[in-house]
Amino acid sequence: MADTARPRRSELATPASNEWMFAKAAASDADLVFLDLEDACAPAEREAARGKAAAALRDLDWGRTTRAVRMNGIDTRWAYGDVIEVVTGAREALDVIIVPKVRHARDVWWVDVLLTQLEETLQLRKRIALEVLIEEVEGLQNVAEIAKASDRLEAVIFGAGDFSASQGARVDTNFDPVADYPGDMWHYARARVVVAARAAGIDAIDAPFPNFQDPQAYRTACDRAAAMGFVGKWAIHPSQIEIANTAFAPTVEELAHARRVVAAYREAEASGRGATSVDGMLVDAAHLRHAETVSRIAALCGMSAAG
Numbered sequence: 001m002a003d004t005a006r007p008r009r010s011e012l013a014t015p016a017s018n019e020w021m022f023a024k025a026a027a028s029d030a031d032l033v034f035l036d037l038e039d040a041c042a043p044a045e046r047e048a049a050r051g052k053a054a055a056a057l058r059d060l061d062w063g064r065t066t067r068a069v070r071m072n073g074i075d076t077r078w079a080y081g082d083v084i085e086v087v088t089g090a091r092e093a094l095d096v097i098i099v100p101k102v103r104h105a106r107d108v109w110w111v112d113v114l115l116t117q118l119e120e121t122l123q124l125r126k127r128i129a130l131e132v133l134i135e136e137v138e139g140l141q142n143v144a145e146i147a148k149a150s151d152r153l154e155a156v157i158f159g160a161g162d163f164s165a166s167q168g169a170r171v172d173t174n175f176d177p178v179a180d181y182p183g184d185m186w187h188y189a190r191a192r193v194v195v196a197a198r199a200a201g202i203d204a205i206d207a208p209f210p211n212f213q214d215p216q217a218y219r220t221a222c223d224r225a226a227a228m229g230f231v232g233k234w235a236i237h238p239s240q241i242e243i244a245n246t247a248f249a250p251t252v253e254e255l256a257h258a259r260r261v262v263a264a265y266r267e268a269e270a271s272g273r274g275a276t277s278v279d280g281m282l283v284d285a286a287h288l289r290h291a292e293t294v295s296r297i298a299a300l301c302g303m304s305a306a307g
Helices: 019-027 043-057 079-093 107-123 139-142 160-169 186-201 215-228 239-246 254-270 287-299
Strands: 012-014 031-038 064-072 096-099 129-134 155-157 203-206 232-235 276-278 281-282
Touching: 012 019, 012 239, 019 031, 019 043, 031 043, 031 096, 043 064, 043 079, 043 239, 064 079, 107 129, 107 186, 139 160, 139 186, 155 186, 155 215, 186 203, 186 215, 203 215, 203 281, 215 232, 215 239, 232 239, 254 281, 254 287, 281 287
Parallel strands: 012 031, 012 232, 031 064, 064 096, 096 129, 129 155, 155 203, 203 232
Antiparallel strands: 276 281
16 A cells, blocks of 8 residues: 555664664664654653654654654553654654554554644645554454555554563563463464555564574574565664664575576566476466565665676
């Protein structure tokens, strides 16, 4: 539904109340940085943090990074003020608003309507996009409708932390099960999120990984999410950015193979055949779709035509 394609391999969380972190976040290589007005801000700091966030979005050089804020949930007293004050202060310097704890499609509609009124009043030259967090069991039940709730919506994010609390799961501080659980305890939720997002034509982003001191485990989590169809993952520490950027981008070898697949299939198609082979393996229309996905992701990541 969204008409703006952006890379989202890494989405870096930065507390909106911590001004000393802003410059480093802006200079990072994260595809998206969001200044967090919700959980990363103490309740007493949330209103003051709005102005700090707007100034940082407006005044710092963010380079190619997508600039975002996470607002407070629409069932809180801060929600409308978050949207009004940050949009009014940042104007076109704000690209995306992340809406947390979405339970129903109407939650997205509420933010969409408020944004539309603000954009018209402020005569903004571009539309602000939305991402939504699925972190309540009710939200997961309604995720298919949520993913199609607005043409501003560009991504659905799985939030394992609050989701585990909503489900009543027994987990550790990395949101992993405290018991010996076979496989990924959140596979069902992740599958629901990625299928709903893909069906709506938007991106799926995987959950944060609090244990930033274990980079190998984070890389494994990124690889598994990418295998499922997620296009990126949250980073709660700058050290996770490069890991995510690498994991969610095709390798040079994968891109070269995708180009060979496309060339071989097109040659077979021109000869009236619906299938051919590459490197001793069958190639048909399904493989062409995979190859085109690899090429599209590579283009978003800025990989050169030569690979």
